[in-house]
Amino acid sequence: MARRRADAGRVTETILLVVVVVTALGFDFTNGFHDTGNAMATSIATGALGPRTAVLLSACLNLVGAFLSLSVAATIAHGVVDQSVVTLPMVFAGLTGGIVWNLTTWYLGIPSSSSHALIGGLVGAALAAVGLSGVEWQGLVSSVVIPAVLAPVFAALVASVGTWLVYRTTRTVPEKSRTREFRWGQIGSASLVSLAHGTNDAQKTMGVILLALIAHGTLSEGADVPLWVVFACALAMALGTWIGGWRVIRTLGKGIVDIEPPQGMAAETSSAAVILLSSQLGYPLSTTHVASGSVLGSGLGRGTQVRWSVARRMATAWVVTLPAAGLVGAATFAVQHVVGGGLGDVVVLALLVAAAAGFWYAARRTPVGHHNVNDPWEADQASAPATA
Amino acid sequence: MDQWIDLEALGKVAVASLLFGAGLPLLFALGIRALAGRPVPAAGGARPGDGGQDDAPWHRTPAHLAAAVVCFALVAVAVTGGIWLIVAG
Known part of the structure; x- marks a missing residue:
């Protein structure tokens, strides 16, 4: 009798593991489409690449990027949440928090950090499950919060200096050839950002799946990432990127500043440099924060109008992301816990699917796609839900 | 303090x-x-130039071309270095 109950528990655990892996891939997918704009928004805005070509190129490079390196795959699991207390339901709740927040900000067209959404969700779930001791506060502050504040500032500074230098250097070059050649530079720099994004962000999901496999006992602690996990994560992210988060692309490419090719190239180069160098020196930065900071800085460097209202809304979302995703993660864990057992997981899964469907439906009422991503910014602001 | 923020x-x-x-x-x-x-x-x-007189004649000497090639080559080297940075992780 006891044996049979133990077997039943084992089966439930395995089903939960499958659900967690699928949910993690779902998060990876939202991460891909939420962040397409980081690399491609400026190229789409200046016409250097057609919208559909841009997302396809970005998707391919994200796919390649995911295979380039595995060294930071476990970063997200280290140093943020106490690994010894992690359980499958906690990972599930954390992922749910990340996905729900990503969909919310996507609907509002705000470029917010997917990494923060994921970390926030995990921290929230850990808080709900074991309390204050479940979180590595020092790791959270030193490797997430402080870099999050500094990254956009660095990126904006670098991009503004770069943009100023570029315009200063080429001011006598005829407009037509300048535009044409800088478009090539833009495509190159944006490609590098896509590659870096694939490497950084796909690995975060790989880390979460690894964490789940270890929590379940399929893998022992310190195990390498299995190859199927790498493949699945790379594909999920590439697919998400290819679908394209047009709402976010629009805000980044059109909303903050109006972008010309030389400026777009300077912005993307700044993003690529800041992301690659900081991850090299051990700071897992948010690609989104860096890209947004760069775009804003490039506007300052060119001396063009910056729409501070858009920038302010974005900055607010950045501050809110960690606690908001945390709240959803904690609430999810509470629901799981109160309902209990396998039924709790089913309820949460149903709620998650319902939320995703709801956002998708709401987004269809004011669609943003490759057809209207480059429309003038002011024109649709009167009717857009994003201004509310 | 050093544990919270690594200034270096x-x-x-x-x-x-x-x-x-x-x-x-x-x-x-x-x-x-x-x-x-x-x-x-x-x-x-x-003097033509100053942004936009596309019909004004411009002249490119071999020295100009060589300088351009050097600049673009340096950029290419840096980009390759960037990709290497990713791979080396």
Whole structure:
């Protein structure tokens, strides 16, 4: 009798593991489409690449990027949440928090950090499950919060200096050839950002799946990432990127500043440099924060109008992301816990699917796609839900 | 305090980012300027350029071309280095 109950528990655990892996891939997918704009928004805005070509190129490079390196795959699991207390339901709740927040900000067209959404969700779930001791506060502050504040500032500074230098250097070059050649530079720099994004962000999901496999006992602690996990994560992210988060692309490419090719190239180069160098020196930065900071800085460097209202809304979302995703993660864990057992997981899964469907439906009422991503910014602001 | 914020690493990131993030666009821009050559002085002494006189004649000497190639090659080297940085992780 006891044996049979133990077997039943084992089966439930395995089903939960499958659900967690699928949910993690779902998060990876939202991460891909939420962040397409980081690399491609400026190229789409200046016409250097057609919208559909841009997302396809970005998707391919994200796919390649995911295979380039595995060294930071476990970063997200280290140093943020106490690994010894992690359980499958906690990972599930954390992922749910990340996905729900990503969909919310996507609907509002705000470029917010997917990494923060994921970390926030995990921290929230850990808080709900074991309390204050479940979180590595020092790791959270030193490797997430402080870099999050500094990254956009660095990126904006670098991009503004770069943009100023570029315009200063080429001011006598005829407009037509300048535009044409800088478009090539833009495509190159944006490609590098896509590659870096694939490497950084796909690995975060790989880390979460690894964490789940270890929590379940399929893998022992310190195990390498299995190859199927790498493949699945790379594909999920590439697919998400290819679908394209047009709402976010629009805000980044059109909303903050109006972008010309030389400026777009300077912005993307700044993003690529800041992301690659900081991850090299051990700071897992948010690609989104860096890209947004760069775009804003490039506007300052060119001396063009910056729409501070858009920038302010974005900055607010950045501050809110960690606690908001945390709240959803904690609430999810509470629901799981109160309902209990396998039924709790089913309820949460149903709620998650319902939320995703709801956002998708709401987004269809004011669609943003490759057809209207480059429309003038002011024109649709009167009717857009994003201004509310 | 050092456990909460690593000023040395942050300083390194800031300096290196500025060097590469702003330096590479500058190199690329220099390449484009060299590639364009220089405006042929017009008869009246008026100088074309200053953004946008596409019909004004421009002249590119071999030296211009060589300078442009050097600039673009340096950019290419830096980009390859960037990719290597990703792979080496």
